Amino acid sequence: MSDEYLCFFTSREPIGNLAFHVGDDIQRVNKNHLLLSQKLAYEQEHLVHMKQIHSNIVHVVTDEDGFSSPPTCDALVTNKKNTPLMVMVADCTPVLFYDSTCEVPFGCKAIGVAHVGREGAFSNIVKNVLKTMEQEYGSCAKDIFIEIGSSIGVCCYEVGQEIYDKAQPFHYAFTKGDTSYYLDVNKIILTQLKECGIKEENIKNEGVCTACNTKNYFSYRKEGKTGRFAGILMIRD
Numbered sequence: 001m002s003d004e005y006l007c008f009f010t011s012r013e014p015i016g017n018l019a020f021h022v023g024d025d026i027q028r029v030n031k032n033h034l035l036l037s038q039k040l041a042y043e044q045e046h047l048v049h050m051k052q053i054h055s056n057i058v059h060v061v062t063d064e065d066g067f068s069s070p071p072t073c074d075a076l077v078t079n080k081k082n083t084p085l086m087v088m089v090a091d092c093t094p095v096l097f098y099d100s101t102c103e104v105p106f107g108c109k110a111i112g113v114a115h116v117g118r119e120g121a122f123s124n125i126v127k128n129v130l131k132t133m134e135q136e137y138g139s140c141a142k143d144i145f146i147e148i149g150s151s152i153g154v155c156c157y158e159v160g161q162e163i164y165d166k167a168q169p170f171h172y173a174f175t176k177g178d179t180s181y182y183l184d185v186n187k188i189i190l191t192q193l194k195e196c197g198i199k200e201e202n203i204k205n206e207g208v209c210t211a212c213n214t215k216n217y218f219s220y221r222k223e224g225k226t227g228r229f230a231g232i233l234m235i236r237d
C-alpha cells in the first residue's frame with residue numbers, strides 16, 4: 001500500500017460499533033465515527049458508507065453521496081480524492097480494491113469497496129466491482145490490488161443442506177460435516193478475483209475468523225445482536 005492511499009480495517013476496540021441500524025445509541029455511533037475520522041485524518045462528512053442489502057449492486061459515488069446520505073448497494077467505486085469509502089461487516093467479508101496505475105486516456109486512480117457475504121459471493125459482486133472500475137476509470141485487473149479483512153471462517157460458517165443444494169457452482173467451497181456443511185466464502189471470492197485477472201501476488205488477506213475472535217471483531221453468527229466493524233479506503237490528495 002503506497003502513501004497515496006488510506007487503507008484501514010477497524011476492530012472492536014478502540015473504535016467500536018460503526019453501524020446505525022443495529023440498535024446502538026445513535027450519539028455513541030456518531031462519536032465512534034468522529035473518533036475514527038480524527039484517527040485517520042479524513043473529513044467525516046466526506047465519508048460514503050452504504051445501506052447494505054446483500055445484493056451485487058455497485059454504486060458509482062456522486063456528489064450527492066455523503067455521510068448522511070448513504071446509497072443502497074453493496075459496493076462503492078470512486079476516483080474522487082479525500083472521499084473515504086466504508087464497508088461495514090460482522091462476518092461478511094470486506095474487500096477493498098485499489099488501482100494506482102490507471103491507463104491513458106483516463107489517467108486517474110480509482111478505488112472500490114465491497115460487502116461480500118454468501119449472497120454477494122454467489123452473485124459475484126467482485127466481478128461487478130472490477131467491471132465498473134474498468135468502465136468508469138479505465139482500470140485493468142492486472143493493476144488492481146486487493147485487501148481482504150476479517151470475516152467468518154470455514155471453521156464457523158455452518159450451513160444446511162438447502163444452501164448446499166442451491167449453490168451447485170460453488171460446491172468446491174463447501175466441506176461436509178456430520179449433519180450439515182461448512183462454507184468457505186473467501187475461497188469463492190479468491191477464485192472469482194483470479195478469474196477476473198487479479199494477480200495472486202496483489203491479493204493481501206490478513207483476515208482471521210470473526211466468530212473465533214469476538215474479542216477483536218463483531219460476529220453476527222456468534223453474537224446475534226452486535227455491532228459492525230469496517231474497512232475504509234481513500235485516495236489521498
Ligand SMILES: [Zn+2]
Nearest residue numbers: 155156209212
Ligand atoms: Zn472460526
